[in-house]
Amino acid sequence: MKALKLRQVCLFFIAFIPINKLFLLPSLLARSANEDMWICTAINIIVDLLTVSVLTVCARKTNTDIFTMVENALGKVGAKILFFVYALFFMLKAILPIIEEKTYIEITLYEVFPKHLMFLPFFIVAFYLCIKKLRAVGRTSDIVWISTLVGLILLFALSIANCDFTALLPVGANGVSNVLKGARVGFIWHGDAIYLAFFLGQFYCHKKGAIKIFLSFLGGAICVLLFMVLFYGIFRSIAHRQIFALTDISKYSTVISNIARFDYLGIIALLFSGVFALTVPLYFAVECLMHIFSFKSRVLPSLIVNGLTFIAVILLRENYYGLESFAAYIGSYLSLFFCNVLPLFIPLLLRRSYKYEYTKN
Amino acid sequence: MNIFKPLSKNEKYLKDKLSSSDLQFSAIKVGKYSGLIVFVKDIVDKTQIGELIIKPLLDFNGNLCEEDLSVSILAPEKKCVYHLPDCIKEVVNGNAILIVDGLNVAFSLGVIKVEKRAITEPPTATVIKGPREGFVESLPVNISLMRRRIKSPDLTFENACVLGKYTNTPITLCYIKGVADNDLVKKLKDRLNSIEIDGVLDSSYIAKFLGEHKTSLFKQVGNTEKPDVLTSKIMEGRVAIFVEGSPIAITVPYLLIEDFQSPSDYYNSPYTATVSRLIRLFSVILSIMLPAFFVSAELFHLQLIPLSFLITIVNSIKGIPLSPSYEMFFTILIFEILNETSVRMPKYVGMVVSIVGGLVLGETAVTAGVISAPTLMIVALSGICLYTVPELEKNFSLIRLIFLTIGGVIGVYGLVLASVILIVYLVSFENYSTPLFAPFSPLITKDLKDSIYRGFIFNKNSKPFSIRSKQKGGLGVDK
Numbered sequence: 001m002k003a004l005k006l007r008q009v010c011l012f013f014i015a016f017i018p019i020n021k022l023f024l025l026p027s028l029l030a031r032s033a034n035e036d037m038w039i040c041t042a043i044n045i046i047v048d049l050l051t052v053s054v055l056t057v058c059a060r061k062t063n064t065d066i067f068t069m070v071e072n073a074l075g076k077v078g079a080k081i082l083f084f085v086y087a088l089f090f091m092l093k094a095i096l097p098i099i100e101e102k103t104y105i106e107i108t109l110y111e112v113f114p115k116h117l118m119f120l121p122f123f124i125v126a127f128y129l130c131i132k133k134l135r136a137v138g139r140t141s142d143i144v145w146i147s148t149l150v151g152l153i154l155l156f157a158l159s160i161a162n163c164d165f166t167a168l169l170p171v172g173a174n175g176v177s178n179v180l181k182g183a184r185v186g187f188i189w190h191g192d193a194i195y196l197a198f199f200l201g202q203f204y205c206h207k208k209g210a211i212k213i214f215l216s217f218l219g220g221a222i223c224v225l226l227f228m229v230l231f232y233g234i235f236r237s238i239a240h241r242q243i244f245a246l247t248d249i250s251k252y253s254t255v256i257s258n259i260a261r262f263d264y265l266g267i268i269a270l271l272f273s274g275v276f277a278l279t280v281p282l283y284f285a286v287e288c289l290m291h292i293f294s295f296k297s298r299v300l301p302s303l304i305v306n307g308l309t310f311i312a313v314i315l316l317r318e319n320y321y322g323l324e325s326f327a328a329y330i331g332s333y334l335s336l337f338f339c340n341v342l343p344l345f346i347p348l349l350l351r352r353s354y355k356y357e358y359t360k361n
Numbered sequence: 362m363n364i365f366k367p368l369s370k371n372e373k374y375l376k377d378k379l380s381s382s383d384l385q386f387s388a389i390k391v392g393k394y395s396g397l398i399v400f401v402k403d404i405v406d407k408t409q410i411g412e413l414i415i416k417p418l419l420d421f422n423g424n425l426c427e428e429d430l431s432v433s434i435l436a437p438e439k440k441c442v443y444h445l446p447d448c449i450k451e452v453v454n455g456n457a458i459l460i461v462d463g464l465n466v467a468f469s470l471g472v473i474k475v476e477k478r479a480i481t482e483p484p485t486a487t488v489i490k491g492p493r494e495g496f497v498e499s500l501p502v503n504i505s506l507m508r509r510r511i512k513s514p515d516l517t518f519e520n521a522c523v524l525g526k527y528t529n530t531p532i533t534l535c536y537i538k539g540v541a542d543n544d545l546v547k548k549l550k551d552r553l554n555s556i557e558i559d560g561v562l563d564s565s566y567i568a569k570f571l572g573e574h575k576t577s578l579f580k581q582v583g584n585t586e587k588p589d590v591l592t593s594k595i596m597e598g599r600v601a602i603f604v605e606g607s608p609i610a611i612t613v614p615y616l617l618i619e620d621f622q623s624p625s626d627y628y629n630s631p632y633t634a635t636v637s638r639l640i641r642l643f644s645v646i647l648s649i650m651l652p653a654f655f656v657s658a659e660l661f662h663l664q665l666i667p668l669s670f671l672i673t674i675v676n677s678i679k680g681i682p683l684s685p686s687y688e689m690f691f692t693i694l695i696f697e698i699l700n701e702t703s704v705r706m707p708k709y710v711g712m713v714v715s716i717v718g719g720l721v722l723g724e725t726a727v728t729a730g731v732i733s734a735p736t737l738m739i740v741a742l743s744g745i746c747l748y749t750v751p752e753l754e755k756n757f758s759l760i761r762l763i764f765l766t767i768g769g770v771i772g773v774y775g776l777v778l779a780s781v782i783l784i785v786y787l788v789s790f791e792n793y794s795t796p797l798f799a800p801f802s803p804l805i806t807k808d809l810k811d812s813i814y815r816g817f818i819f820n821k822n823s824k825p826f827s828i829r830s831k832q833k834g835g836l837g838v839d840k
Contacts, residue, residue: 007804105774109662121771125778132789139788142802260667268777275781 004203008138009196010216015145017192017220018152018227019270019277020097022246023104025189026231028328030239032182035167036174037239038228040182044190045221051193051340052217056210058200058346064353065201066346067291073352080292087288089338091305094281095312096188096327098122099320101274102313104244108267123310126279130286130302134202137283140276148273152223154266156230158250163233187332191339193217197346198284246270282309362445368462372397374445379452391430391461392421399448400457406474409436410457414470418459427466434459438471454529477502483586483608485751491628492589496608500533503603503610506588507535511595515539519546521553521602524567528560528606532567535591535601535610542829545793546600549613553602564607571602571613573792579756581792583612583619590624598828614795616827617787618812620752621645626815634815641749642813648746649761652689653768653776655739659685661772677733685736686769692732692740693762695722700744799827 021041029037062069071079102119129136172179196213205213227249234249235242242248250256250263282305289301316323365371376386383403389396396418398410413435423429427441442448448458448467455473480502482488483495496503504518519534532553536546549571556570564584572581583599585591586609594612595601602611621641626634658665659674666674681688699718706714723741726732743761747754760783767775790797800808808825810816 005803011804109773111661121775121778125781128782129785132785136785136789139796139798139802140785142804143784143788143798260670261664264665268773271774271777272780275778 002201002203003134004138004199006203006205006209006212008141009199009203010212011145012138012141012195012199013192013213013217013220015141015148015220015273016277016280017217018148018223019274020100021186021189021224022227022270023097023100023244024324025186026228026245027240027243028185028324029182029228030232030235030242032185033174033178034237034239035169035232036172036179037182037232038168038225039171039179040186041225041228043179043183044186045218045225047187047336047340048190048193048221049214049218051343052196052214054344055193055196055200055346056205056213058350059196059203059205059213060207060210062350062353063201063204064350066198069200069346069349069353072356073349083288083292086338087285087292087305089334090281090285090288091309091312092331093188093191093335094278094285094309095316096323096331098278098309098313099316099323101271101278102317103320104246105271107244108247119313120310122275122278123306125275126282126309127302127306129276129279130283130306131298133298134287137280138203144273144276147269151266151269151273152227154269155246155250155263156226158253158256158263158266159230159234161254162252163230164236165229165233167233167236168229184332185328187339188327188335191335192220194339194343195280195284197343198287200346282306363443364445364448364460364465364467366463366465368395368397368460371445371460371467375399375448375452375458378445378449384452389415389418391418392423394421394425395462397460398457399452399460400472401452401455404455404475405457405472409472409474410470414457414459414472425461425463427464430461430464430468434468434470436470436472440469442467442469450529475499478608480506486585486587486590486624488623488625488628491624492587494588495586496588496591496610498606498608500531500603500605503588503608504533504535507591510588510592511537513537519550521550522556524553524556524558525561526557526559528562530561531605532561533603533605535595535603536599537595540596540598540824541600542598545613545829548793549600549602561604562606564602564604564609564611567602567604568611571611574790577790578759578786579617579753579790579797581615581797583615584609584752585612586610587624593627594619597824614793614828615797616795616799617753617797618800620750621813622811631815631817635813638813638815644746644749645753645757648743649757649764650776651746652693652739652743652761653764654773655735656685656689656765657768657772657776660769665773674733674735677735680730681733682731686765688732688736689740689765689769690762692736693743693765695726696740696744697758795828800825 026037029040033040064072067079067083070082074082098119102122105119196217231242231245231249232239234252235245239245246267247263250266251261253263256263285305286298286301289295289305290298293301295301362374365374372386379399381401383401385398385400385402387398387400389398398414400410417433417435418430421430421433423433431439431441442451442458443466448460448469451469452458455475457470457472459468459470477499478497480494480497482493486495494506496506507516507518515538517534517536517538519536521532521534523529523531534546534549552571553567556567558566558570561567568580568582568584574581583594585594591601591610591612599612599614602613604611621638623637626637659678663671678685683691695718699714699722703711703714723737727734727737747757747761750757764776764779767779771778787798788796788802796803799805800812805826808827811825
């Protein structure tokens with residue numbers, strides 16, 4: 001029996017894709033591309049969808065998990081090197097969103113709090129999540145997608161009345177280079193298609209299933225696109241100053257003014273999903289370490305991954321802009337390479353893996 | 362040790378082993394032979410002993426053998442016993458033992474007559490519309506209640522084992538053959554047979570052994586006191602366990618959603634049932650989150666409270682000596698103490714507790730400025746909400762305290778993290794290969810029609826997929 005169901009893979013993408021892209025990314029994109037920021041997001045989405053298409057084809061054709069497939073194709077040593085690099089990459093991929101969300105929570109929800117200790121409980125929770133098996137990840141998706149959708153729908157409903165869609169016109173006025181610059185910046189926040197590679201062999205996928213996964217990914221991505229559109233439609237020329245827009249996007253609604261800030265309920269729902277979304281790369285880093293070092297239990301690798309990430313977050317907390325610059329340049333290229341380019345070679349790995357198994361038998 | 366032929370030897374052995382003053386050793390005549398009847402005075406029907414055993418045996422003139430004697434004894438329940446230790450077991454179980462001089466076999470005669478509680482509505486599961494019968498402490502009565510409801514030859518009662526070194530409590534499995542999973546029945550029997558315990562006083566003793574996780578926060582087996590509820594559960598593929606002396610039957614496997622369902626949901630309109638279930642779910646969430654959210658908002662996130670309410674709160678907490686966390690803890694502690702007292706105290710002084718708890722502790726404490734009115738109101742509301750799901754009241758009360766601690770220390774984000782841990786704990790919990798949080802996680806859409814919302818009975822045309830029963834046939838097919 002496989003660890004995941006097809007439905008859980010689809011809900012995984014709906015639940016976790018939108019979350020990390022709602023905090024800082026909109027203002028960064030607005031800085032580069034102004035009213036064309038939604039095109040930058042669309043480019044990121046299209047690149048991810050290409051990767052998803054390739055991976056869904058592979059999912060239909062294989063029942064072998066990615067670790068066995070890579071081991072068959074590249075040998076044990078090659079596989080270990082590759083997954084070690086991926087473990088480091090996933091930890092790097094996790095750091096920026098964690099710092100981002102940590103800062104968002106501190107600014108939005110707390111006025112005075114010991115900042116380092118406040119986010120330590122997150123790592124305790126992340127450790128607990130990382131020691132669970134893949135089946136728990138799938139089952140969590142069955143629940144969390146509701147929280148994501150409720151949060152997004154609430155925020156969209158409250159903000160759409162204040163959105164001026166004409167602010168997005170004229171399309172393409174900022175020039176291709178600015179749009180591509182914005183898209184380049186966005187790669188480190190996207191690149192969620194790589195998780196599908198690690199789900200290969202863990203669920204049964206038929207032809208319609210592949211379409212369902214594609215549509216689920218597209219659905220999650222459209223939520224992000226819609227957020228970008230609403231964001232610029234509300235803030236227009238000052239959009240680049242609106243860091244952590246999640247709290248501000250809905251506050252101009254008349255309903256909020258008359259009743260109270262019940263949009264915080266939506267934000268809390270998104271923060272709930274956000275805990276899982278932040279832990280996903282850490283989880284896969286643990287998976288990689290499990291296969292490299294053949295740990296019997298997930299406790300030690302979870303401790304290592306979360307411990308190292310916590311230390312990195314503490315060390316980097318005061319150097320956020322340096323981290324942001326790294327992310328915008330080197331980090332984005334790394335993300336593009338590991339999340340979108342390397343997975344395109346999986347069909348070749350699959351072929352080699354088949355040949356290896358055929359030869360072995 | 363086999364039964365001796367000389368009666369005196371058997372009598373000596375039994376008198377050595379059974380020295381209690383409530384035991385009766387009666388010498389009788391079995392035709393021209395001597396006999397001995399041994400029984401516990403207070404738990405047998407002496408009229409039956411006289412009419413069905415002693416009287417017919419006075420005129421016995423057959424051969425001194427098992428078959429002839431068995432035919433002469435008129436007691437409907439009788440069996441032969443060949444060993445003296447088994448005779449002792451039969452006597453302490455409430456049967457009478459007949460031993461005849463010159464015969465090395467004894468007869469165990471079912472003449473037990475124990476005072477039983479009348480079948481009444483169980484206090485833990487009252488309904489406005491629907492059956493009001495409840496199980497009692499007597500196993501035969503409980504079995505009869507089930508037989509009346511399920512008139513099918515597939516209804517199976519299996520004597521799984523006898524548990525308790527001193528109590529020797531019979532345990533009986535009840536399931537429908539062809540519906541319940543055979544592997545589940547086998548697993549349960551193995552687990553029951555592996556239990557070593559001094560005594561079993563209630564089914565809850567067994568329940569703790571049946572769970573596959575020793576340190577679980579939530580219960581791992583279901584329970585019910587109502588035959589109609591148990592009937593519906595075993596028709597879905599569950600296995601029930603009856604324990605002699607306990608009116609509460611255990612059911613396996615268990616889903617968390619079961620405790621959010623009430624028997625009255627099935628006897629009323631599905632619309633009202635759905636609303637009731639949603640209210641229960643909302644109440645549980647409110648009971649856990651409200652005190653913690655309030656405390657964290659007071660301490661860290663004043664912007665979350667609407668301005669008009671914030672002014673009220675600020676005015677009411679002026680001069681309160683305790684911090685919001687301690688104030689809430691103190692009030693919850695008082696509530697829990699009142700709760701415990703109300704369960705244990707004699708009913709004659711119940712009014713005193715209501716007056717002391719409500720007026721003195723509640724109103725006076727607020728007037729004196731020890732606690733604030735919003736805190737008292739929130740604790741009262743939270744406490745009432747807990748009782749919408751009485752089966753899980755203790756669990757949620759504990760979770761409420763944990764959330765309150767976390768909310769008071771870390772704030773709203775701490776509540777978010779605690780919710781994450783709780784959700785992950787629930788979704789990854791399984792017992793007897795059945796996920797606790799089914800049909801929500803894993804999402805089983807076909808079972809959702811009897812989860813938080815109650816579908817029409819004629820749409821309920823399959824057994825739940827959450828429980829791995831052998832049969833997936835119709836439960837309410839409209840033919």
